[in-house]
Amino acid sequence: MNPAGFRPAHFGWRFEAGVATVTLNRPERKNPLTFDSYAELRDAFRALVYAKEVKAVVVAGAGGNFSSGGDVHEIIGPLTEREMPGLLEFTRMTGDLVKAMRACPQPIVAALQGVCVGAGAILAMASDIRIAAPDTKTAFLFTRVGLAGCDMGACAILPRIIGQGRASELLFTGRVMTAEEGERWGFHNRLADDPLAEARALARTLADGPTFAHGITKAQLGTEWAVSLETAIEMEAQAQAICMATNDFRRAFEAFAAKRTPEFEGD
Structure with missing residues (x-):
């Protein structure tokens, strides 16, 4: 479907x-x-x-x-x-x-x-x-x-x-x-x-935003309900590192350097 x-x-x-x-x-x-x-x-x-x-x-x-x-x-x-x-x-x-x-x-x-x-x-x-x-x-x-x-x-x-x-x-x-x-x-x-x-x-x-990163945010908002602060911080460190490996992260930097609005593609 x-x-x-x-x-x-x-x-x-x-x-x-x-x-x-x-x-x-x-x-x-x-x-x-x-x-x-x-x-x-x-x-x-x-x-x-x-x-x-x-x-x-x-x-x-x-x-x-x-x-x-x-x-x-x-x-x-x-x-x-x-x-x-x-x-x-x-x-x-x-x-x-x-x-x-x-x-x-x-x-x-x-x-x-x-x-x-x-x-x-x-x-x-x-x-x-x-x-x-x-x-x-x-x-x-x-x-x-x-x-x-x-x-x-x-x-x-x-x-x-x-x-x-x-x-x-x-x-x-x-x-x-x-x-x-x-x-x-x-x-x-x-x-x-x-x-x-x-x-x-x-x-x-x-x-229009970084939709892959939005999915990570939503997942963490749910997952972190039942973990300690120490575990949550480590989970977020790993999640953010994953987002830093995306093309959208690079696009955002390049747009910032060029003083233009980034165009995210969700990858």
């Missing part, structure tokens, strides 16, 4: 100038996820590992909302009829989507607005950068349907973004985090009246 020419059945796909835009596209239902859309999203992000033409990714929702999470009728209802093996198959599959988002080397910029709850909030959390409209309402509302807050990596990732206490409050209560709170707490990088346009502009800037 070539993601640059990908034609998915369960979400929108646009590829232009190195930037892929994934759009959750069921606006009449506030863009809920289904068994099929979870799986197709997982497969798309896995494929991005091999899609060198894709330099950055934007994730957005259609119709003024990001996502209302798992579809009540198409997911939650059927899950009440499953035995444990089937339930575990589902929860592992949804977790694999987050793994795929974190493992793909491209920076992921989420453009958030309106409803961003449940699994939708998880997709936002799993992105690298989040730009939100002032009307964005984010909630990890799993406890409201009798589930634990530890869904799809939330207890591992969310505290690292907003802190243990704030994450605990959101995951225990399922309450809405306003856009202003999200920005103040560091969940949203910034607020924008047109988050999609801003996300695409940022993604384009990232796509």
